Amino acid sequence: MPKRMTTHKTKTRSSRTPRQAAEQSTTTESTVSVVPVADLDSAPMNGNGARQTRDSIQDIWGPRAPHYGMWSERIDELTVQAPDRWVRSACVLCSNGCALDIGVKDGKIVGVRGRGMDRVNRGRLGPKGLHGWQANHSPDRLKQPLIRRNGGLQEASWSEAMDLIVEKTRELSEKHTAHTIGFYNSGQLFLEEYYTLAIMGDAGISTPHMDGNTRLCTATAANALIESFGTDGDPGSYTDFDVTDAIFMIGHNMSNTQTVLWSRVLDRRRGPNPPKLIVVDPRRTMTAREADIHLAPRIGTNVPLLNGLLNLMIRNGHVAKAWMDEHTVGFDELERTSQKWSPERVQAVTGVPANDLRAAAEILGTTRSLVSTVLQGVYQSFQATAAAVQVNNIHLVRGLLGKPGSAVFQMNGQPTAQNTRECGADGELIAFMNYQNEAHIQKIAKHWNVARDKFPMKDTPPTHALQIFRYAEEGSIRMLWIIGTNPAVSLPELARIRRILQKEDLFVIVQDAFLTETGALADVVLPAALWGEKTGTFTNADRTVHISHKAIEPPGQARSDFDIFLDFCARMDFRDRDDLPLIKWTDPEGAFDHFKELTRGRPCDYSGLTYAKLSEGSGIQWPCNEQYPNGKERLYENGVFNTSADYCETFGHDLITGAAITPEKYRAQDPKGKAFIKAADYVPPTEMPDDAYPMLLTTGRLVYHFHTRTKTGRVPALDAAAPEVFVQISENDAAQHNLADGEMVRVETRRGAVDAPARIGDIEAGHLFIPFHYGYWDNGNDHHRAANELTLTEYDPVSKQPHFKYAAAKVTKL
Amino acid sequence: MHISTYLGRLKSAETQLAEAFTVVATRHMNESEIRERCKMFAEWSSRHVKELEPFINRYGDEPTRVGEALRGILFSGTRSGGLGKLYDLQDLGTMTNAVRTHYTILAEGAAAARDAELKELCERLGQETNRQTDWLCTQIKTAAGQALVVEADKAS
Numbered sequence: 001m002p003k004r005m006t007t008h009k010t011k012t013r014s015s016r017t018p019r020q021a022a023e024q025s026t027t028t029e030s031t032v033s034v035v036p037v038a039d040l041d042s043a044p045m046n047g048n049g050a051r052q053t054r055d056s057i058q059d060i061w062g063p064r065a066p067h068y069g070m071w072s073e074r075i076d077e078l079t080v081q082a083p084d085r086w087v088r089s090a091c092v093l094c095s096n097g098c099a100l101d102i103g104v105k106d107g108k109i110v111g112v113r114g115r116g117m118d119r120v121n122r123g124r125l126g127p128k129g130l131h132g133w134q135a136n137h138s139p140d141r142l143k144q145p146l147i148r149r150n151g152g153l154q155e156a157s158w159s160e161a162m163d164l165i166v167e168k169t170r171e172l173s174e175k176h177t178a179h180t181i182g183f184y185n186s187g188q189l190f191l192e193e194y195y196t197l198a199i200m201g202d203a204g205i206s207t208p209h210m211d212g213n214t215r216l217c218t219a220t221a222a223n224a225l226i227e228s229f230g231t232d233g234d235p236g237s238y239t240d241f242d243v244t245d246a247i248f249m250i251g252h253n254m255s256n257t258q259t260v261l262w263s264r265v266l267d268r269r270r271g272p273n274p275p276k277l278i279v280v281d282p283r284r285t286m287t288a289r290e291a292d293i294h295l296a297p298r299i300g301t302n303v304p305l306l307n308g309l310l311n312l313m314i315r316n317g318h319v320a321k322a323w324m325d326e327h328t329v330g331f332d333e334l335e336r337t338s339q340k341w342s343p344e345r346v347q348a349v350t351g352v353p354a355n356d357l358r359a360a361a362e363i364l365g366t367t368r369s370l371v372s373t374v375l376q377g378v379y380q381s382f383q384a385t386a387a388a389v390q391v392n393n394i395h396l397v398r399g400l401l402g403k404p405g406s407a408v409f410q411m412n413g414q415p416t417a418q419n420t421r422e423c424g425a426d427g428e429l430i431a432f433m434n435y436q437n438e439a440h441i442q443k444i445a446k447h448w449n450v451a452r453d454k455f456p457m458k459d460t461p462p463t464h465a466l467q468i469f470r471y472a473e474e475g476s477i478r479m480l481w482i483i484g485t486n487p488a489v490s491l492p493e494l495a496r497i498r499r500i501l502q503k504e505d506l507f508v509i510v511q512d513a514f515l516t517e518t519g520a521l522a523d524v525v526l527p528a529a530l531w532g533e534k535t536g537t538f539t540n541a542d543r544t545v546h547i548s549h550k551a552i553e554p555p556g557q558a559r560s561d562f563d564i565f566l567d568f569c570a571r572m573d574f575r576d577r578d579d580l581p582l583i584k585w586t587d588p589e590g591a592f593d594h595f596k597e598l599t600r601g602r603p604c605d606y607s608g609l610t611y612a613k614l615s616e617g618s619g620i621q622w623p624c625n626e627q628y629p630n631g632k633e634r635l636y637e638n639g640v641f642n643t644s645a646d647y648c649e650t651f652g653h654d655l656i657t658g659a660a661i662t663p664e665k666y667r668a669q670d671p672k673g674k675a676f677i678k679a680a681d682y683v684p685p686t687e688m689p690d691d692a693y694p695m696l697l698t699t700g701r702l703v704y705h706f707h708t709r710t711k712t713g714r715v716p717a718l719d720a721a722a723p724e725v726f727v728q729i730s731e732n733d734a735a736q737h738n739l740a741d742g743e744m745v746r747v748e749t750r751r752g753a754v755d756a757p758a759r760i761g762d763i764e765a766g767h768l769f770i771p772f773h774y775g776y777w778d779n780g781n782d783h784h785r786a787a788n789e790l791t792l793t794e795y796d797p798v799s800k801q802p803h804f805k806y807a808a809a810k811v812t813k814l
Numbered sequence: 815m816h817i818s819t820y821l822g823r824l825k826s827a828e829t830q831l832a833e834a835f836t837v838v839a840t841r842h843m844n845e846s847e848i849r850e851r852c853k854m855f856a857e858w859s860s861r862h863v864k865e866l867e868p869f870i871n872r873y874g875d876e877p878t879r880v881g882e883a884l885r886g887i888l889f890s891g892t893r894s895g896g897l898g899k900l901y902d903l904q905d906l907g908t909m910t911n912a913v914r915t916h917y918t919i920l921a922e923g924a925a926a927a928r929d930a931e932l933k934e935l936c937e938r939l940g941q942e943t944n945r946q947t948d949w950l951c952t953q954i955k956t957a958a959g960q961a962l963v964v965e966a967d968k969a970s
Contacts, residue, residue: 177963208959460956470845476896476964657851659948660955686850793846800847 049082051111056127057721060703061255061263066271071242071264075123078130079103079111086113088615090415090538090546091129092188092531093706096120096258097415097540098129099618102532102551109133109532109552118618120238120544126259127704131718133532135711136552140514142527143556153515153525158557158567161524165481166571168507169205172479182209182468182477185425186484187217187414189561190536190548192591194423196565196583197483198430203450204574204582208462209477212426213485213707215465217413220379220799222421222428223653224388224410227798228396228676230642231432231649232421233603235635236371236407237621238542241265244405246276246367250391251302251377251805252411255286256703266290276367278360280305281377282698283728283769284762293360296764297350299696299806300382300685306390307682308346309361311338313397318365323399327639329669330677334393337679349682351764364394369405376413376700380805385798386655386680396677402636411541418539422604423595427461427800430595431602432642432649435459436663439646447598449576460660461650464800466491466793473500479507483561484528488517489708489775492791492802493751494783511564514710517775528561529554530711536562536588537614543621543631545606547614562588600625603635603642641675655680658797685806687792689766693749693808695733697768699787700805705773713778725785726759728769729811734760737813744814749807752789755814768809815873817927820920822875825863827913830881832859834889834909838902845899848953852906855946859913862939869932884912896961900954907950914943 053076054062065072083103091098091112099118103111112133116123145161146153172180183201185194201210222232229235241247241264254262268275269290279291280302288294297305313319314335324331343354364370372394378387392408400406412418424430433440436459445452463471469491471477480501491497501508501521510522513530533554539545554560559567566583574582585591589611596606605623608631614620621631642648651666653659655678689696704722705712712718727747729739739745741760746753747768754770763769770787783789790809795802839852888905892898917940924932 176965179960179964463960466846471960473844474895476960654945654948657854657945657949658847658952659945660952661948683854686853794850795846797847797851 048080050080051077053077056125056130057704057717060127060259061266062124064270065267067242067267068271068273069242071122071267073116073122075114075116076125076130077111077113079113081105081110083110087549087551089532089548089551090619091125091132092415092538093128093132093712094126094258095412095415095417095541096260097538097544097546097619098125098260099546100125100129102133104551107552109136115618120540120542120619121260124260124263127718127721128706128712129260131715132706132711134715136530136532138514138714140714141555141558142513142515142525143558144527145557146522146525148523153520153522161526162567162571164524165509165568168479169572173205176478178205178207179209180476180478181205181207182463182471182480183207183211184465184468184480184482184485184487185210185212185420187212187214187417187420188484188531189416189419189425190534190538190588191419191423191595192536192588193561193565194419194425195591195595196562196569198424199448199582200565200569200574202424203448203454204569204572206454209468209471210425210462211465211468212420213465213487213490214414214417214420214426215800216490216802216804217376217379218417218421219427219464219801220384220388220796221374221410221412223385223799224374224392226649227385227389227652227655227678228392229636230644230647230675231603232428233432233635233642234407234409234541234543235401236409236542237633238264238544239633240371240405240407241268243369244275244371245273245369246278246363246371248278248364248370248372248391248394249287250280250372250374251379251381252373252375253281253283253285253287253377253700254373255290256701257375257413258411259703262287275371276363278363282764282767293356293363295352295356295360297352298764299698299767301350301682302378302381302387303383303390303680304341304346304349304682305352305357306387306394307338307341308343308350308357309364310334310390310393310397311341312343312358312361313365313394314338316361316365319397320399323639324397324677327399327641328396328675328677329671330679331397334397334677334679337681340681365398369403370395370398370400371405371407371409373409373411375411377805379799379801380803382685382803382806383680383683384796384801389655389678389680393677396675399639402634402639407634409541415540416538418541418543422539422599427464428649429461431599432604433602434649434651435461436651437646444598448582449578449580450582451577454577466795466800466802469497469500472503472506475503475505478505479509481509481511482518482522483511486512486516486518486708486710486775488521489786489788490772492788492804493793494786494788495752496793511561512710513558514714515777516708516710517777526564527556527558528564529558533558534560534562534588537592539622540619543604544619545609545614545622545624546619547611549615562591640673643671643676644673645670652676652678653798655798656683686794687806687808689808693810695766695768695809695811697747697749697770697790697807697809698805699770699772699791702771702773705771707773708775709773710777725754725756725771725774725787727754727756727811728759728761728763730763730765730767731760732765733811734758737811739813746812746814747790747809748812749790749792749809751792751807753784754787754789755784768811772804815927817920817923817932818874819876820916820923821866821870821873822878823880824913824916824920825866825870825875826878826881827884827909827916828859828862828866828881830885831909831913832856832863834885834906835859837889838906841893841902842899848899848903851949855949858942858946862942865935865939869935884909896957896964899957900961903950903954903957907947907954910943910947910950914940914947917943
């Protein structure tokens with residue numbers, strides 16, 4: 001656990017460099033800076049001009065800069081040598097996408113420095129941002145393709161590897177159709193790579209099996225936005241945090257998941273007119289400790305809790321009836337459903353005390369402005385989309401959207417995840433268009449110059465990740481191309497995933513920068529470039545687009561994913577309807593320019609952006625077009641949403657069953673720009689604790705690690721900060737099992753077992769928590785470490801996002 | 815008065831539907847969504863039977879095997895792989911449609927008999943049956959392409 005940050009009330013002056021002092025003095029218009037004495041180390045680390053402006057491992061969120069309105073600049077930097085040059089980029093290790101410059105010397109990355117002018121971070125960086133780059137130079141980097149021969153992975157040339165893939169693709173397509181080929185990509189690619197992959201999959205190979213690991217983190221966010229507002233697209237802006245009167249965070253441990261944004265929240269909380277903070281989390285996290293009200297519902301009870309809050313808001317008359325009449329449909333059903341959830345019933349089902357619920361509802365009902373954030377505690381839980389939509393409803397019943405300080409953030413886990421959604425490399429159609437809208441499909445077919453029937457003909461979305469793996473399990477998918485992700489550690493029920501990946505009749509390609517647990521099971525491994533080794537753009541959770549320029553060459557024969565896709569398309573000789581090459585671009589900028597034309601007039605309008613524009617300034621939000629040449633701060637300012645039948649992204653779903661609403665039914669009651677208020681009642685989770693497995697297990701993130709630690713596990717400072725898995729258990733349960741802190745326990749579910757040391761405290765009785773990052777590439781292949789050995793293969797009916805956050809479990813002392 | 819006839823037919827049809835959903839859930843344990851949703855729908859149909867009980871007490875019912883007969887005609891033949899999954903979903907759809915028609919008929923009869931309570935029940939349960947059918951349609955559309963163009967080597 002990180003040392004708790006100490007704050008000193010007196011202003012202190014430690015030994016700062018003149019540059020730091022100068023920076024400090026330019027921020028006086030807004031702040032009194034409070035600097036922990038022991039933590040500011042500005043002395044050079046050695047004689048090479050190395051700099052570390054702060055120790056982000058010990059002090060995750062840095063010194064406080066209290067504010068209201070404009071957030072101050074603070075340039076965070078960590079370099080191990082003085083760079084020769086700085087290259088413009090942004091971080092990819094959480095969905096903030098903090099702007100930074102990469103320091104380069106002698107062809108190597110020597111560090112990073114935040115960019116002060118940027119709207120997202122104002123120069124700040126978190127521990128992963130400051131340290132993560134070190135993984136680029138790990139000796140473990142894949143430098144050469146590998147092909148499985150005689151049972152082992154052997155080095156091969158690019159030609160050999162690509163020829164084999166092409167041969168396999170052609171063989172399967174001809175004998176069994178392209179429906180035997182599936183792609184499982186990553187949230188870590190750039191926009192240009194997603195766009196190339198989308199056309200490669202849709203119009204080149206023409207397979208419906210395309211999804212990314214964004215299914216595991218972001219699918220519910222997208223679906224919730226679509227269900228309520230008609231299309232994807234987070235309506236708010238990070239600047240809303242700077243002026244809001246209240247913040248509501250549900251299932252979102254922001255102190256761990258987006259440290260720089262949390263710094264922004266803390267700076268508001270220490271400033272004048274601080275916002276009230278309500279946090280919903282079954283664990284007493286650092287985020288929960290900061291809250292004015294911490295609601296800790298039983299795992300699986302988000303929907304009753306939210307219905308309870310909405311019920312109180314309605315009963316108390318705190319809803320904006322006139323605004324709702326003009327801008328929404330569906331309130332009556334919400335009133336009927338939420339009415340069933342009195343504070344007493346909420347307490348009985350969720351464990352949240354009725355008076356706490358009342359206090360929270362009073363804030364939500366009376367605050368002048370409100371920012372809500374939602375993340376995996378909702379998205380990976382039972383009834384994910386239904387619950388996420390209720391958070392939208394809190395804003396819709398009060399009319400708190402589209403104005404400064406009022407926004408709902410359906411958050412992402414990665415900054416690049418937003419781009420899979422916009423480019424159609426996951427379950428969404430490109431530019432938030434609609435699979436069931438013929439005009440939209442025609443527009444794409446025309447832009448790509450392909451025949452309409454080359455494009456997937458059916459009016460259903462592409463196959464989602466867990467279904468792709470199910471098809472592989474049953475043998476109807478026979479080739480799986482896995483790009484930049486590690487399903488052997490990050491998917492649920494890992495024993496099953498390993499079985500599937502090892503099937504004789506499944507040809508597995510793994511494209512990655514390191515040999516992961518998944519790569520070890522592959523038939524072909526392609527060495528890929530990392531961030532910093534390729535140019536491209538990506539978009540964060542408040543629609544801010546950044547460009548990341550190539551700073552160094554990838555090691556050995558590693559290539560960017562972009563180049564690998566272009567190579568494959570060339571070898572497959574994909575053509576358009578005029579028999580010209582399908583891919584019309586040869587570099588990332590060409591892909592960007594081609595993509596942005598499709599976004600013209602869509603919510604995610606990139607048409608006003610260019611590489612030049614992104615390179616000269618810093619982050620710019622979409623929509624960026626003629627009307628908004630510098631990007632638009634907020635969506636839905638006029639209360640008109642994207643729900644018109646000809647514009648919307650889907651026609652919506654039954655939140656409980658997942659059944660799709662038909663186009664006919666939707667058009668018969670076209671809301672024509674009104675938002676949907678969609679109600680949902682409680683459905684208890686299917687795997688409840690019983691005598692055999694009496695506890696509830698949940699999983700989640702640690703601040704120092706990203707996904708399965710492929711990169712962060714190879715960064716010494718990050719690895720040292722969180723080297724090992726643990727099981728978090730309550731004092732009550734520890735006492736019952738006669739457990740002391742640090743003693744080894746075995747946690748078992750119906751799927752598997754994990755052995756780990758116990759960490760006692762800060763969690764409700766009856767619950768367990770295990771961080772999901774710890775695979776087995778670095779512990780001699782011992783599987784009893786990965787949290788997903790224990791999780792179940794079950795997912796949300798609408799978003800298809802897996803239920804990582806609950807499983808019935810038992811614990812025994814080892 | 816043939817209200818009791820239709821109450822009897824509905825009881826039979828919903829009971830058989832609940833069992834059919836349960837069997838399909840068990841047959842497709844590795845299809846997470848089918849397993850979970852069919853289990854849930856089995857509970858819905860069982861609950862429907864309970865909700866009909868007060869009206870069966872009021873009007874009586876005429877026990878009938880119409881549900882068994884329909885189920886017996888459906889769900890036959892070997893059911894493996896993607897095609898087997900489609901057949902199961904399609905046959906469930908035939909049964910949910912039959913149940914829905916029963917509710918429509920009974921609702922009309924209740925209105926004619928001036929039984930507002932029974933009419934309201936039929937409308938509400940009929941809507942839930944629609945939701946079962948809607949889900950089956952969505953699943954069928956999603957699964958059909960793959961099932962028809964690719965041969966899975968074996969059912970697993």
